[in-house]
Amino acid sequence: MTDTTSKMAICMKLDGPKAVVIKEMPLQPLKAGEYRIRIRAAALNFPDLLMTYGKYQFKPELPFILGMEGAGIIEELQDPDSDFSIGDAVLVKGKTGAFAEYMTATYAQLAAMPNTLTFEEAAAYSVTYLTAHVSLVDKARIKPGETVLILGAGGGVGQASVDVAKAKGATVIAAASSEAKLALAKQSGADYLINYQTDDFASEVQKITNNVGADIILDPVGGEYFEKSLDCIAWAGRILIVGFAGGEFGVLKTNLPSEKGCSVIGVRAGEFGRRDPAAGRRSFEQLIKLTEENDLKPLIGKRWPLDQIKEALEAMERRDVIGKQVVTIA
Numbered sequence: 001m002t003d004t005t006s007k008m009a010i011c012m013k014l015d016g017p018k019a020v021v022i023k024e025m026p027l028q029p030l031k032a033g034e035y036r037i038r039i040r041a042a043a044l045n046f047p048d049l050l051m052t053y054g055k056y057q058f059k060p061e062l063p064f065i066l067g068m069e070g071a072g073i074i075e076e077l078q079d080p081d082s083d084f085s086i087g088d089a090v091l092v093k094g095k096t097g098a099f100a101e102y103m104t105a106t107y108a109q110l111a112a113m114p115n116t117l118t119f120e121e122a123a124a125y126s127v128t129y130l131t132a133h134v135s136l137v138d139k140a141r142i143k144p145g146e147t148v149l150i151l152g153a154g155g156g157v158g159q160a161s162v163d164v165a166k167a168k169g170a171t172v173i174a175a176a177s178s179e180a181k182l183a184l185a186k187q188s189g190a191d192y193l194i195n196y197q198t199d200d201f202a203s204e205v206q207k208i209t210n211n212v213g214a215d216i217i218l219d220p221v222g223g224e225y226f227e228k229s230l231d232c233i234a235w236a237g238r239i240l241i242v243g244f245a246g247g248e249f250g251v252l253k254t255n256l257p258s259e260k261g262c263s264v265i266g267v268r269a270g271e272f273g274r275r276d277p278a279a280g281r282r283s284f285e286q287l288i289k290l291t292e293e294n295d296l297k298p299l300i301g302k303r304w305p306l307d308q309i310k311e312a313l314e315a316m317e318r319r320d321v322i323g324k325q326v327v328t329i330a
């Protein structure tokens with residue numbers, strides 16, 4: 001039976017993690033088409049941190065419940081024609097709302113949990129793996145045997161991208177700032193590791209590829225990392241602009257893509273499906289198949305109770321996260 005209140009992490013003002021408080025609020029009756037999910041686990045993503053400062057492209061009205069993704073059990077639904085039932089295990093995606101004991105969602109936000117994942121893994125799956133899949137498969141049209149360089153490979157999007165690129169038959173070069181982050185990328189199957197804190201990643205990639213360069217570079221970091229990517233992209237390669245976790249935008253000298261015959265491709269994985277729902281659904285279905293066939297898994301670096309969400313966001317801000325951080329709620 002559903003409780004009458006829900007504990008939740010609420011961002012009260014645009015002042016970073018310290019403005020996030022835990023409150024217990026009464027549950028509201030569901031409206032037509034809505035589902036109530038008892039969240040068992042929810043995962044942090046970099047945009048959660050950006051949203052606490054109002055620096056993300058999506059700017060929810062204050063106050064708002066943080067949390068883009070989770071996994072749990074359907075406890076109530078107001079959708080008589082649904083193919084989901086009470087008691088089903090689902091993953092739930094949204095822009096906000098997942099750092100709570102109960103999340104209200106619509107049908108479009110739900111998906112059946114892949115049968116190879118636990119609640120914690122499923123909670124940490126949809127944002128990063130869909131971003132990796134849309135980037136590598138839908139945008140870069142990755143082919144088996146290609147060489148893919150993943151920057152920030154020990155972070156959420158980075159680790160998922162290593163996993164997806166390996167499952168698609170690529171040779172993967174993982175680059176990150178510490179040995180611990182590189183060890184995580186290795187666990188997901190990376191073939192070569194570069195510590196870009198100690199080594200120049202562009203020259204290392206040139207050595208590994210006998211000066212051919214990487215066919216695809218996936219960049220969730222931005223700034224000078226993006227700029228350096230142009231030094232090690234192969235002829236007709238594709239550079240995927242996924243994020244700016246380093247806090248700076250890169251500057252593009254347009255002669256370089258021209259000289260290398262390469263493409264620089266912007267990615268917004270969520271918007272990809274919103275603009276073209278059929279393509280978004282197809283990409284997600286292909287991803288679930290790839291996940292189940294290849295046992296793809298997000299790697300969880302740290303688990304937190306809901307009460308410590310502020311500390312979890314601060315760890316992300318300090319660049320002190322390996323793999324995914326998960327809030328365990330049940």
Ligand SMILES: NC(=O)c1ccc[n+]([C@@H]2O[C@H](COP(=O)([O-])OP(=O)(O)OC[C@H]3O[C@@H](n4cnc5c(N)ncnc54)[C@H](OP(=O)(O)O)[C@@H]3O)[C@@H](O)[C@H]2O)c1
Pocket residue numbers: 044045046047127128131152153154155156157158175176177178181220221241242243244245246247267268269270316317318319321323
């Ligand atoms: N385009 C899309 O559709 C989409 C979807 C989801 C996320 N994103 C974006 O992708 C980026 C990564 O997100 P995520 O959830 O994977 O984050 P994450 O788990 O925190 O990983 C980010 C990685 O960036 C690197 N980094 C470099 N400088 C950093 C800094 N100053 N602070 C923090 N990290 C820094 C870190 O690796 P090293 O220490 O090894 O450098 C870290 O592992 C974010 O910009 C996010 O907004 C884009």
